[in-house]
Amino acid sequence: MSQLRPSADPAARLRRGEAFRDLHTGPGPFVVPNPWDAGTARVLASFGFAALATTGAGLAHALGRPDGAGRVSRAELLANAAAIVDATGLPVTADLESGFGERPEDVAETIRLAAEAGLSGGSVEDATGREEDPLRPLDEAVERVAAAVEAAKGLGFPFTVTARAENFFLGRPDLDDTIRRLRAYEAAGADVLYAPALPDAEAVRAVCAAVSRPLNVLMTGSLKLSVAELGALGVRRISTGSALSRAALGALTRAAREITESGTFDFGADALPYAEANALMAAPPAVPAAPAPHAPSAADRESDPAP
Numbered sequence: 001m002s003q004l005r006p007s008a009d010p011a012a013r014l015r016r017g018e019a020f021r022d023l024h025t026g027p028g029p030f031v032v033p034n035p036w037d038a039g040t041a042r043v044l045a046s047f048g049f050a051a052l053a054t055t056g057a058g059l060a061h062a063l064g065r066p067d068g069a070g071r072v073s074r075a076e077l078l079a080n081a082a083a084i085v086d087a088t089g090l091p092v093t094a095d096l097e098s099g100f101g102e103r104p105e106d107v108a109e110t111i112r113l114a115a116e117a118g119l120s121g122g123s124v125e126d127a128t129g130r131e132e133d134p135l136r137p138l139d140e141a142v143e144r145v146a147a148a149v150e151a152a153k154g155l156g157f158p159f160t161v162t163a164r165a166e167n168f169f170l171g172r173p174d175l176d177d178t179i180r181r182l183r184a185y186e187a188a189g190a191d192v193l194y195a196p197a198l199p200d201a202e203a204v205r206a207v208c209a210a211v212s213r214p215l216n217v218l219m220t221g222s223l224k225l226s227v228a229e230l231g232a233l234g235v236r237r238i239s240t241g242s243a244l245s246r247a248a249l250g251a252l253t254r255a256a257r258e259i260t261e262s263g264t265f266d267f268g269a270d271a272l273p274y275a276e277a278n279a280l281m282a283a284p285p286a287v288p289a290a291p292a293p294h295a296p297s298a299a300d301r302e303s304d305p306a307p
Helices: 011-024 038-045 056-062 074-088 104-116 140-151 175-187 201-210 227-233 243-262 266-270 272-280 298-303
Strands: 030-032 092-095 121-125 160-164 192-194 215-218 237-239
Touching: 011 160, 038 074, 038 243, 038 272, 056 074, 056 227, 056 243, 056 266, 074 092, 074 104, 104 121, 104 140, 121 140, 121 192, 140 160, 140 175, 175 192, 201 215, 201 227, 243 266
Parallel strands: 030 237, 092 121, 121 160, 160 192, 192 215, 215 237
Antiparallel strands: none
16 A cells, blocks of 8 residues: 555546545435544545545635635645545545636646645636626636636546636526526536525426536525435535534534533533544544446546646
8 A cells, every 4th residue: 555645646536536526426326524624624525525625715714714815825724734634545626716827827736736635626716806897708717717627628637617606605596597507607617506696496407408528516595405305406516615624613602601601511412422532533544446447538648637
């Protein structure tokens, strides 16, 4: 077995990339939960998830910073992602924000650095980070997706590029524009499409019907649909975003409130036993299995990296 860390092992990187790509063509949708550090990644891996995704908000909050304010650097984000890969050996896709730069070349460099960190995929959003002008013009956003796709093709292994249309997430509930953007990102070569914060089943169904690439859906408090229900609508991938990290913050907040208001410690009944927590952290990373022989389809030939 290779002594290299999973994030640095080229053979393992190839197998993870192929495995993550192939999850999108399985018989049903798959859930890619979002840990925010190596420890939570190990906990999630113990439940048998086939892949993980990072969370920008979860990382920002763990660092004591607000999300969406450009307060987490690219280096910090990628170091966190590499730690998650090394902790589990699973395929990991990262929230790469808007690509960390104003030029398409900056986005391409972020994709290359993400691959070096051991990632199997990453998402690029069309948000600007500017409150007065939150969404990029469509042509500019398309150029950035195209740059990400082109960079991914040169990596030598399948790197799944997810393109995000941020309308609903930014409080601009324009379904027609969301679909227009996702279609343009599909035409630019994105492997997966993603419109976070879609409000209901009708919106999810409309997006799935409008595009031919796999759709990722973010489960939120308002979108109360099961994995089976989302699959029936045409969804291929489901992520949890910052919900798991905020659930942990909620448990911590309730425990602190109990101590300060009641002077009791009943919250300990819900704590993971010490021995079980220790055992989870001691578990070795998974060893990626060699991929089954794969006859590339026309879609594969279009999206797989060039030799």
